[in-house]
């Protein structure tokens with residue numbers, strides 16, 4: 001028996017035994033009716049994760065990591081003749097701007113510091129001043145820091161100004177609230193292997209049904225053309241390119257587990273309980289958070305390394321104890337570490353984690 005390793009990085013996650021077992025279900029061809037049925041069932045279940053969205057949104061799945069879904073969403077739905085306004089406060093928002101640049105799509109960016117909230121005031125000003133903006137693109141949970149961006153404010157502005165919201169919810173879909181109607185949500189991109197607890201390899205985009213019928217004049221991508229996926233998956237159930245068949249088995253199981261466990265609200269509650277437990281332990285040890293705790297998502301929190309300590313030491317000591325944490329990105333990397341709360345983490349895993357944290361940080365003081 002290998003020792004149980006718990007992943008506390010923001011995806012991939014520690015799999016449940018049930019999801020892992022689904023991987024060996026069979027050698028299937030992705031162009032046979034049984035796989036078409038699985039694709040349709042997974043797409044329907046993805047649209048049901050937020051029951052309010054099921055009637056108005058169609059999901060498509062593609063083979064690729066979360067980034068491929070975000071890029072496909074922008075390539076397929078950000079217009080070529082009007083501006084997309086990108087709000088950034090971290091790596092993933094900045095990545096959305098880089099994608100629009102790479103696809104030659106007209107866009108503007110309101111950039112904030114990684115530790116700051118999104119700039120709702122400037123958004124309001126831009127939306128009032130600039131009628132050429134048709135879409136707003138941003139990140140729901142900015143995994144760079146753990147901040148849950150205030151989509152209630154941003155989304156309400158999109159709605160009141162009649163602008164479409166294109167959302168990266170890669171690290172929030174399945175655990176945080178998404179209010180499609182109030183936010184004027186046009187499309188949302190996410191992945192199998194974060195809050196849904198599946199295996200990496202499949203990602204997906206949910207978009208309003210009416211958007212799938214409008215083919216953009218100039219398709220900027222072949223692999224990432226979501227309209228082609230939609231035409232295939234909603235006609236005969238087939239995709240334009242080879243799908244990750246075994247990953248789809250695991251996704252079906254993961255979605256069933258999510259549903260049986262009480263859906264996204266219950267999953268968010270579970271993550272929040274884990275976050276509180278870890279935070280209480282670290283707080284006792286004098287380890288501070290990077291952002292005020294109320295700014296964080298349920299999914300991931302960022303903590304400050306103690307003065308004079310290094311990420312390499314902390315990571316190494318925790319890995320020896322069976323836990324994989326995550327480094328900070330960019331300028332934050334010497335200062336912080338991140339702990340995500342996703343995946344099959346059991347109560348006794350949490351007990352072991354808290355004692356490992358006491359060993360690691362108690363000894364340093």
Ligand SMILES: *Cc1c(COP(=O)(O)O)cnc(C)c1O
Pocket residue numbers: 010011065066067068070092139141142143168169170171191
């Ligand atoms: C993880 C993540 C992505 C995509 O990452 P991949 O490595 O491509 O799966 C995109 N946006 C956010 C907010 C993320 O957390």
